[in-house]
Amino acid sequence: MSIAKCRRMWGLAGAQFTIPPMGAERPEPFTFVCPPILIEHEKGLVLFDTGCHPNIMNDIVGYWGDFWQMIAVKFAPEETLDRQIKGLGYKLDDVRYVILSHLHMDHTGGMALFPNAKFLVGSNEIRFAYWADPQQRQFFVMGDLLPTRGFNWLEVDQDYDLFGDGSLQMLKTPGHTPGECTLLVTLPSRRFVLTGDTVHTRQDLAEEKPMMIDYDPAMAVQSLKRLKQLRDQHNATIWIPHDIDDWHDMPHAPAAIE
Numbered sequence: 001m002s003i004a005k006c007r008r009m010w011g012l013a014g015a016q017f018t019i020p021p022m023g024a025e026r027p028e029p030f031t032f033v034c035p036p037i038l039i040e041h042e043k044g045l046v047l048f049d050t051g052c053h054p055n056i057m058n059d060i061v062g063y064w065g066d067f068w069q070m071i072a073v074k075f076a077p078e079e080t081l082d083r084q085i086k087g088l089g090y091k092l093d094d095v096r097y098v099i100l101s102h103l104h105m106d107h108t109g110g111m112a113l114f115p116n117a118k119f120l121v122g123s124n125e126i127r128f129a130y131w132a133d134p135q136q137r138q139f140f141v142m143g144d145l146l147p148t149r150g151f152n153w154l155e156v157d158q159d160y161d162l163f164g165d166g167s168l169q170m171l172k173t174p175g176h177t178p179g180e181c182t183l184l185v186t187l188p189s190r191r192f193v194l195t196g197d198t199v200h201t202r203q204d205l206a207e208e209k210p211m212m213i214d215y216d217p218a219m220a221v222q223s224l225k226r227l228k229q230l231r232d233q234h235n236a237t238i239w240i241p242h243d244i245d246d247w248h249d250m251p252h253a254p255a256a257i258e
C-alpha cells in the first residue's frame with residue numbers, strides 16, 4: 001500500500017440515540033451513534049460527515065421538529081465537533097474538505113463550522129434536501145442547511161478521487177438518499193469503507209436489507225452489495241458509522257487509526 005497519502009484517521013464521538021420499538025420492522029429499541037470521522041492527509045484535513053447540531057442536547061424537538069419527540073438523546077458538551085477537533089490540536093480552518101455521505105440532519109449539524117472548506121456531496125442531494133419527498137422531509141433541517149448556501153459546494157456525479165492519489169475515494173452508493181456516498185480510505189496500514197448511511201447496522205449488511213425510510217430501496221440494496229464488493233476488492237474493513245458495535249470496536253479520538 002505504498003501509494004497511501006493519508007496519515008491517520010480519528011473516529012470522533014457524537015450524539016447517541018435510542019428509538020423505541022417500531023413494529024415488526026424493529027421490535028427492539030434501537031440505539032445508534034453518529035460519529036464524524038476526521039482524516040489527516042498530507043495535503044490537509046478531511047472530515048467525513050459532521051454529526052449533530054449541539055442545539056439538540058437540550059431541545060431536540062425545537063431544533064429537529066416534532067417527529068423527534070420519541071427519541072432519547074445522549075450528547076455531552078465535550079462531544080461537540082469543534083471541541084474535539086481543537087482537542088486534537090487543530091484549528092477548525094485546518095479542515096480543507098468536508099465530505100457528506102448525505103444531508104440528513106444527523107450528518108449536517110457541524111457544517112456551519114467550516115465556512116472556508118470545500119464541501120463535497122453526491123449529485124441530486126442538495127436539491128432533494130431542500131425539497132425532499134414527503135416521507136423524508138423530517139430528516140432535513142434548514143437550521144443546518146441554510147447557513148451553508150454560500151459555501152463552496154461541489155456536487156459529485158460519479159466516483160471521485162479527492163486528491164488523485166487513490167487514498168480518499170468518494171464512491172456513489174445511492175438509495176438511502178439520491179446522493180448517498182461512501183468513502184474508501186487508504187491508511188498506511190489498512191483500508192476502510194466508511195459507509196455513511198448506505199447501511200445502518202451489521203445485521204442489515206449481512207441480510208442486505210434496506211431501511212424502511214430509504215428513498216429508493218431497490219437502489220439501496222444494489223449499493224449495499226457494492227459495499228461488500230469494495231470490502232473484498234480492497235481487503236478493507238467496513239465501518240458502519242451508525243452501528244454501535246462498530247463504534248465500540250474502533251479506536252476513538254484522541255487515539256488515531258493508522
Ligand SMILES: [Zn+2]
Pocket residue numbers: 102104176197
Ligand atoms: Zn440518513
